[in-house]
Amino acid sequence: MHCRAGRGLARGVQIQQVTDRFVNMYLIRDPAGLSLVDADTPNGLWVLERALRQRGERLADLRHILITHADPDHMGSAAALCTAMGAARYTSRIEAEAMARGAPSREPQENWLITTSYAIMSWLMNVQPAQATAIVSLGDALSILGGLHVLTTPGHTAGHLSFFAPAYGMLFAGDSLLATRRGLHFADGPVTLDYATGWASAQLQAQLQPRIVCAGHGPVLQADHFPRVRLHFGNSGPYRCSSLPPYS
Numbered sequence: 001m002h003c004r005a006g007r008g009l010a011r012g013v014q015i016q017q018v019t020d021r022f023v024n025m026y027l028i029r030d031p032a033g034l035s036l037v038d039a040d041t042p043n044g045l046w047v048l049e050r051a052l053r054q055r056g057e058r059l060a061d062l063r064h065i066l067i068t069h070a071d072p073d074h075m076g077s078a079a080a081l082c083t084a085m086g087a088a089r090y091t092s093r094i095e096a097e098a099m100a101r102g103a104p105s106r107e108p109q110e111n112w113l114i115t116t117s118y119a120i121m122s123w124l125m126n127v128q129p130a131q132a133t134a135i136v137s138l139g140d141a142l143s144i145l146g147g148l149h150v151l152t153t154p155g156h157t158a159g160h161l162s163f164f165a166p167a168y169g170m171l172f173a174g175d176s177l178l179a180t181r182r183g184l185h186f187a188d189g190p191v192t193l194d195y196a197t198g199w200a201s202a203q204l205q206a207q208l209q210p211r212i213v214c215a216g217h218g219p220v221l222q223a224d225h226f227p228r229v230r231l232h233f234g235n236s237g238p239y240r241c242s243s244l245p246p247y248s
């Protein structure tokens with residue numbers, strides 16, 4: 001399904017949501033080359049390869065890999081991607097240090113049950129350490145999508161990043177925001193490190209008035225009415241489910 005936002009993409013710019021069970025990656029094809037936002041779970045590389053193969057592309061075509069944070073469902077295949085080819089890998093300093101250890105950048109705070117469950121999940125996923133090649137922070141802009149701005153959006157993790165393309169009103173929010181079919185939410189689950197900073201990060205992103213939100217989990221959401229977007233996150237927010245333009 002085409003979405004209104006899709007009509008706004010420049011010629012030669014294509015974006016695809018690739019979902020592996022419960023987590024999203026995003027492929028971006030534009031004049032900067034082929035880019036990927038987040039790197040799935042440790043065993044998910046075949047999902048990405050399949051998506052690329054269907055478009056006549058390969059992992060080796062990737063030029064930029066953007067990691068929002070070092071949780072196992074977002075950087076799990078980063079090590080495999082490192083060995084597969086030599087794309088630049090961007091994240092924050094805090095998340096890069098965690099990636100290099102093959103571990104999340106924080107411990108869940110809530111209770112021992114969740115802490116233990118999280119440790120078991122990380123162990124089962126067997127995340128391999130991966131090296132970032134470029135540390136980025138607020139104020140940096142990548143050459144992707146006509147200027148992809150780096151946002152520091154701590155809360156879910158201390159070094160969490162989001163990426164915003166003003167030319168398209170497109171926000172890649174990782175786990176700083178949670179998209180569901182009922183709308184856009186502040187991701188305040190038990191694995192969120194700090195609710196207060198997380199809420200501040202959500203407000204910051206709301207003020208950008210994104211037209212399209214591509215989160216780490218859930219559907220792509222599109223704002224129906226741009227002026228209403230401001231600070232309207234929540235169950236009754238103005239976002240509706242959408243789909244990105246076909247990647248072909």
Ligand SMILES: [Zn+2]
Nearest residue numbers: 071073175216
């Ligand atoms: Zn996640």
